[in-house]
Amino acid sequence: MAQELCVVSPRHRFPMTLLFPEIVMDHVSTLKLHQLRYNELPANEAQQLQAHIGDCDRCRGRLQALDNQRAAFEMEAVPDAIRALAAKQRQPSVWDRLQSAFRSPVLLGGLAVAAAAAVTVNIDFGNRSKGGESVEIIVEGIDDWEPGDLIRAGDRIQIRVPGDDLEQVWLGDGEELLAEFPMTPSNKWELVPISLLVDDVGEAEHIVVVLSNHPLTREEAEDAVDGRDIGGVEVQELVLPKER
């Protein structure tokens, strides 16, 4: 029996039709059948496929099965999860608002206001976070992030830090400190008012966060990163591997 069903080289006795009973080699591929139904193919290709289907009982049957599947699908309601996602998609994103804030001539104080307004909205988006004990990394739109997952070019990252006694945050990459942000001490975790766009350079994104309960000059913050013990200052370095 298995020998008769073998469609691969006689050297390989394994019956591929047993493994893949819907095997459709030498016929129209499943994707092409879908694209034909969706009218997405160039006219000449669609004509060729229609000609094959006209002569091929099997492909005609497969096309009919897809049409039946479509009819059944259209009777079903759009799942709530998809509707919720679409509703979220149609709202102006918090990231857009933050970016607008950065484009405006408002200085850091204004940005802090923008971030404060963003906190609740962002958390409600259901993003998951990971990071060190004093820093959480939030990636836009990821709600199923598991430890070990990779970030990707195009992801937007934001930093959340505990507000206790926090007056200033310096943020940097693996090479230098980029900017400092005054923070208002609070008993909540707060977003640092900047989003970082992941690029496709390198194998990981390095993020350095300096948290301080008093204002630091750039030199002082750099000293802290270099390991100098400064009271009231904590340094967190995060390395997020990228998908290649």
Next chain:
Amino acid sequence: MGIDVEAAYRQYGDMVLGRCRSILGNDADAREATQEVFLKLFRYRERFRGDSSLSTFIFRITTNHCLNQIRSRRRRPEDPTEDLTFIRTTTVSLMDRVEIRQLVDQLLAGQDERTRECVVYHYMDGMTHKEVGSILGISGAAVRKRIAKFRRSVADQEPEWLKSSAS
């Protein structure tokens, strides 16, 4: 390029659901996977540059997602009585079908990600090597090599029950 997820679901949901059923083999998993595919579409929407059609883009996300599901499913025991509509051959007994299904999962899970994609696109979807290559962004020759490697691997893993049925 913007993608309206709900509109995409209405347009391509049938394709995604059907594909999930084909690869995962049961309706409950397929429905769950379909929703997850569109969540991923939302996440990856900025990667869609319009180089290929949206249906191709979604088809690939679906395939990858289902293959990952199979891989993770191997880590937990499955209910062997689950719906096996994936295996629709009339030439084997129910027990054979259960074993075949497990074997498919086992064989695919044992391959690297790219090879698994090549196998599914070629054998399950009937794509030519060139068509597979264009979806994956590799040459047709590279696809051919991966398929050949899979076939060698399959030949090495032919199960005892199948050997006895062939003799």
